[in-house]
Amino acid sequence: MKFMDEYRDAAIAKQYADAIRSTVTRPWNIMEICGGQTHAIVKFGIDELLPPDLSLVHGPGCPVCVTPLEIIDKALSIAARPEVIFCSFGDMLRVPGSTTDLFSVKAGGGDVRIVYSPMDAVKLAAANPDREVVFFAVGFETTAPANGMAVFQANRLNLKNFSILVSHVLVPPAMEAILSSPLNCVQGFLAAGHVCTVMGFTEYEPLATKYKIPIVVTGFEPLDILQGIYMCVKQLEEGRAEVENQYSRSVRRDGNFPAQEILRQVFRIIPRKWRGVGEIPQSGFGLAEEYSSFDAEVRFGLADYTAEESAECISGLVLQGQKKPFECPAFGTRCTPEHPLGATMVSSEGACAAYYLYRRRKTPSVAVSS
Amino acid sequence: MCLAVPGKILSISTEDPVMPMARVSFGGIVKEVNLAYVPTAKIGEYVIVHVGFALSTLDEAEAGRVFKYLESMGELAELEEPSA
Numbered sequence A: 001m002k003f004m005d006e007y008r009d010a011a012i013a014k015q016y017a018d019a020i021r022s023t024v025t026r027p028w029n030i031m032e033i034c035g036g037q038t039h040a041i042v043k044f045g046i047d048e049l050l051p052p053d054l055s056l057v058h059g060p061g062c063p064v065c066v067t068p069l070e071i072i073d074k075a076l077s078i079a080a081r082p083e084v085i086f087c088s089f090g091d092m093l094r095v096p097g098s099t100t101d102l103f104s105v106k107a108g109g110g111d112v113r114i115v116y117s118p119m120d121a122v123k124l125a126a127a128n129p130d131r132e133v134v135f136f137a138v139g140f141e142t143t144a145p146a147n148g149m150a151v152f153q154a155n156r157l158n159l160k161n162f163s164i165l166v167s168h169v170l171v172p173p174a175m176e177a178i179l180s181s182p183l184n185c186v187q188g189f190l191a192a193g194h195v196c197t198v199m200g201f202t203e204y205e206p207l208a209t210k211y212k213i214p215i216v217v218t219g220f221e222p223l224d225i226l227q228g229i230y231m232c233v234k235q236l237e238e239g240r241a242e243v244e245n246q247y248s249r250s251v252r253r254d255g256n257f258p259a260q261e262i263l264r265q266v267f268r269i270i271p272r273k274w275r276g277v278g279e280i281p282q283s284g285f286g287l288a289e290e291y292s293s294f295d296a297e298v299r300f301g302l303a304d305y306t307a308e309e310s311a312e313c314i315s316g317l318v319l320q321g322q323k324k325p326f327e328c329p330a331f332g333t334r335c336t337p338e339h340p341l342g343a344t345m346v347s348s349e350g351a352c353a354a355y356y357l358y359r360r361r362k363t364p365s366v367a368v369s370s
Numbered sequence B: 001m002c003l004a005v006p007g008k009i010l011s012i013s014t015e016d017p018v019m020p021m022a023r024v025s026f027g028g029i030v031k032e033v034n035l036a037y038v039p040t041a042k043i044g045e046y047v048i049v050h051v052g053f054a055l056s057t058l059d060e061a062e063a064g065r066v067f068k069y070l071e072s073m074g075e076l077a078e079l080e081e082p083s084a
């Protein structure tokens, strides 16, 4: 496919790998934020092309993985109600809640439907006025414009039987949380290209300056990722800490204005819990006052519910780049994509699932005690 | 989930002016895509599509940069002469 296949050229990939090798003179840790990039890195073996001194740490950029347990539990409770049609992206169905998952609720008779776009849920609400249609609005800044437009449209159509369960998270506050942790090992970032397609990249400039860290906005194909890594190590070696844009075919400095305008109208910035990580200040979207009647948590009386996460799963450390999946004692044994203990094993964009799919030989390691 | 893929606009319908829709081909698979966020996109252009919404128009001129970048950095010449 045009704009995809040509970015997988092995000869040019090798040139980038050679250029990276000749540039790196000492050890560096670079974090890719986005789960889509983690998936591509592990799938195409990009990390194995890099010099041993350069390590890629996998960031918290998989929305399925960071959706907190209590939101999953709320989804399960809403989806089990007989009057509800519960709509979700397919990859949320197997995410384990405290006791079960959406897939099991569906098997038990819950009307759970997989939709391709949140607009499909709006159409369902218009076509089924006697049912409550709830859409599970998860995702980063990439997905928020679509979900925001669904609410905007439901409001325009005056739909009273549509609501969304919101668990939107934002990338820059998560990067700041990683950088300000005393355990931080990240020295450079590959920022998520599609998040920046929406938001632009000016909000990363204060981070680059404050934490003296290079940030390269990067695409998703192998050559994009290799070029992003090359630009990042070049900055590190030269002692620069700037925001650069590798993914310029899609990302403009100021992002997408009409999309940002809908986000400003429909949402407001609030503190959010991240699964395995905990609460990060001002790190997510909730519905704006004007659209609060579309809030499923309020509609179904669930706003005050909280839940405790399992102690065995170390996905929080994986999500912050402090552990690799195969350092988890449950990896590949008690925890597999068929029976996930944590959300990073559920989504194919989650680091644990990506390692399980493409790196089975590394099951489980002895390095756990460190 | 955050996967967004490039596709080519085959046709555009502006029945609802707030939400223009397009038929977009992804290597032969055609889907309905909402163009509300790229209102100036034209037939024949490539857009990045995520959960039914086009988020940007791909810039053809910028698209080739990744192939020429190392040359422009002089990096390839250096690689050929390891003494440099």
Ligand code: SF4
Residues within 6 Å of the ligand: A312, A313, A314, A315, A318, A325, A328, A329, A330, A331, A332, A335, A336, A340, A341, A342, A343, A344, A345, A352
């Ligand atoms: S392997 Fe499973 S239990 Fe271990 S961190 Fe990953 S998701 Fe959690």
